[in-house]
Amino acid sequence: MTEGVPAGLTTLHPIDQELLARIARRDEAALATLYDRYAGLLYSLALRICGEPQAAEEVLQDVFLTVWRSADRWDPARGSVQAWLVTITRHRAIDHLRKKNAEPPLPLHNGATRDEATPDEIAENRELARDLRRAIDQLPADFRDVLELVYFSGMTQREAAEALAIPYGTVKSRIRLALERIARFLNGQGVDA
């Protein structure tokens, strides 16, 4: 049975919404600001999945061109700008990985802050990143392994099942439970609630 997940996690930043609206009106300065806010985060993810800086750069350029072309299609009702950007980046990076067969990625590590953020945002981001790492750390080790391979290394769930020598169904349920537990943890209910 699926564990319940609270719906209050969503973090919509008004600045991001305003930037997307301006980009939709063809404001290049707004795109530059969005780049400054998210390039570090998205580049880190692309680099992690692709394993090589040149590929990560191509992915990032693709992502921001996609944002430029599609900003008018982003709907705030569907989630945060960050979630949208990360989804595009991850899909682009995985496409790249599956084509190029890149080197294995870097290990998970601490320390996320967005560039060009205000001091308050930096403090808030640090705290959120700390919470996130705590949520990941408190997962059972076998959940973390699956999350690592599937989300951060871009493996398919079948590839992860093969790598870990466990059934495909187990990989699917572990990744789902891991994400649900992180969602609950970030809502202050504790990872095992």
Add this chain to the structure above:
Amino acid sequence: MSIHERARDAWLQAALGELPEGAGAEYLRHISECEACRAYVRSIEEVLGRLPEALPQVKPPPRLRERVLEAVAAERSGEHTERRGRRWLPVAAVWLAVTLGLAWGVVDQGRRLAEQEAAFHALADRYERDVRWLRTAEHILLGARPPDSWAVLEPVTPQAASGAAGKAVVYRAYAEVDYLLLAFDGWLPGAPFDVVWVGPEGTKLLGSGVTDEEGGATYVERLPGTGTTGEVEVRSDGDVVFRGKLESYAGSP
């Protein structure tokens, strides 16, 4: 397993970049109609969006920012040129009318000016219709009038088993002005795609987009003088995702 669980499972597969098994499109449609499932999806989507914060943050090289902004500026300049061209179309018509009017004035100025004024209005009206076509394109897809050619967009392996489906049509608005409209669903959500026209003159990239949360998209583009028949492909990172051969409508459904 309940419909909610199956739908959430299908959504998560797609969100992780994998093709949902079985009737993926049907499950994704359930999510769009079920409030509890939508809340679940939003919640997990936010976690997926925040997970990169747990990675070591690596600054991209400074030249990349420059490259990205240059690429955007180049695209913007192309948009400008196109828009400027369209904006000046009625003005050019007036200029043409006045020039011709002066040349013919000595013969039958009154009659010619009236004809030229009519020609100008026809041109301006055509321009307006052009804009209206773009704005109402989605309604046309719903069948308000028959197209000139049409195609079923066949999902190309491995999407074939996922329930993904699509349709493309071409409408001739008036002489030499054709519009391609296409819609598909059941593919990956949030996936960037390119629309490519394969005609007798070769392959041409028409434009790009990103799928919605149900893995679907609608798309409209003016065809660059290619006619109403040919092949259209939806590609993602160079791979063909959907392909359809546009054939004369001739009363087909």
